[in-house]
Amino acid sequence: METYTLIVLLLAATIRVATPLLLAAIAGMFSERSGIIDLGLEGKMLGAAFAAASVSAVTGSAWLGLGAGILTAVALALLIGFACITHRGNQVVAGMAVTIMVSGLGPTLGLAWFNLGGQTPQLDGPGQRFTELAWPWAEQARALPFPGLLYAELLGGHNLIVYLAAALVPFSAWVLYRTRFGLRLRAVGENPHAVDTAGISVNALRYQAVAISGVLCGVAGTYLSTAASAGFVRDMTAGKGYLALAALIFGKWRPWPTLGACLLFAFTDALATRLQGVALPIVGVIPVQFILALPYVLTVLLLAGFVGKAVAPKAIGVPYAKEK
Template identity: 55%
Template sequence: MDFLTIIQVLDSTVRLATPLLLACLAGLYSERAGIFDIGLEGKMLAAAFFSAAIAAMTGSVWLGLLAGIAASLVLSGVHGLASITFRGNQLISGVAINFLAAGMTVLIAQSWFKQGGRTPSLIGGGRFNPIELPFAETLSTFPILGPIYSELISGHSILVYVAFAAVPATWWLLYRTRFGLRLRAVGENPAAVDTAGVSVVGLRFAAVAICGVLCGIAGAYLATGLQAGFVKEMTAGRGFIALAALIFAKWRPWYALSACLLFGFLQAIALRYQNIDLGAFTVPVQVMDALPYILTVVILAGFVGKAVPPRAGGEPYVKER
């Protein structure tokens, strides 16, 4: 494998890690506030469809992005209503949201575009186009660092940079602001937060809303950045890989970045090479597909460090009267 191939694989790692990272951070806000969210997949899917649909109709990818975020927020609202207001089972609500998105996107796509559950291909302003960072062209002739800058760091769509910037932003918000402290507290001990006179319901809804916005960006990136248009089931389990990455990262933002890059790398490898020949034996492509899930189970089993979820996760908060 020569240098250029490595750069190319890493480049697609960055692109494939972006939706995972956004969804993973989305889940991080929600779960840190004590709301389990296995509906990341559905929210991404809904956002992917609506962003592609609106971008196709208006020709503006930015309107598409807004529509995607709005769609994801609606589903977040349903999740909040079910799991915060009506104290329902958060896991069941997440399952319902996944199916709702899977069904509705195809139904509406068929009704609007009549192309068998897909949107028309996006062209021109309907997509997020790569951004050339300054001097990428001139620096590309530099040995080693040149290609790294011009191929790997430069030339991604704006949402990729947004996703990577979201990591320090999340860290700062969670660990350096009052809101972040309260958000983390509400996921560990909501009663204490309540006693301090801060609204548990309000905080949790805020967390679920942030989760919706980030999932919306993730979905919009899938349909308008990574690919050009929506196809049925296009999230293809990414929401669950993001969930796996979240556990892998033990619910922390910087670890989330490395976990998503790792899983993105696995996807990039699986995409580029079918079966990997290691001389003595070949690693079939299915192993690469399954590896994120296997690694997550191993982590969950506590053989490599212990992943402890936020203590009040999954439990609806009932105020004592």
């Protein structure tokens, strides 16, 4: 009984941790499938988290915060696009640059605007955050352990963005594999010359892809500062952008396996929090750091081909120069 409750709570925590990872990983999928390495995930999320928390704090509306978060992340994504697509700059460097710049810019602007040492004000007013949606009869269902607790904690009890992220997986799979845009997107990441020959603009497609990545990173960042917590703090993404990138690779650049990877990584994170200092039978206390490092180790093993094989889009990282 006790174990059952623990497991349900652990899974619920997994879903909450997985949401920003999933949004960022799918964001990266659109960008990378078009041939642009997305090392800017971390920076775009962080920028969105700051913008969303700031706007929500000033206007009192989480929705306006979401809008600001998306706008900020799209602007950063277009900056990366400008460097990598228009000027054919190094994509890894561009992503790193934006991430580093934003990690400084957030606290800098935060200090100047709110004078709270780089944070944004606590979001505690009504409507300033995306709060858990109340499902009908959730409180009554909680009394009934078996389906009831699952209903109240796993299905229900999350905020809107969580459901949005869940719906994104089938939707992005549909876009990628069932639409003309998706076909072209996949083609431009594998063989941009062929796409160009067919009379479609490689650059326009790639700009669309990075913009989509910006929108989704914007939602992910907004989730971090206005749903998962109540305001922006310095470096609040804490490597989630890179973890999302790892999940994307672990999911072999496909929507459904990426969801699986995000859930796996989120589960290890939730488990590490739960197992902090707890002695298990036989193995004793597992150091939290080992569990936290697990996603990275797994990704390296996968990249090395020891656990399956991850094949990146062929044209990834290569700037495209139109034949003259």
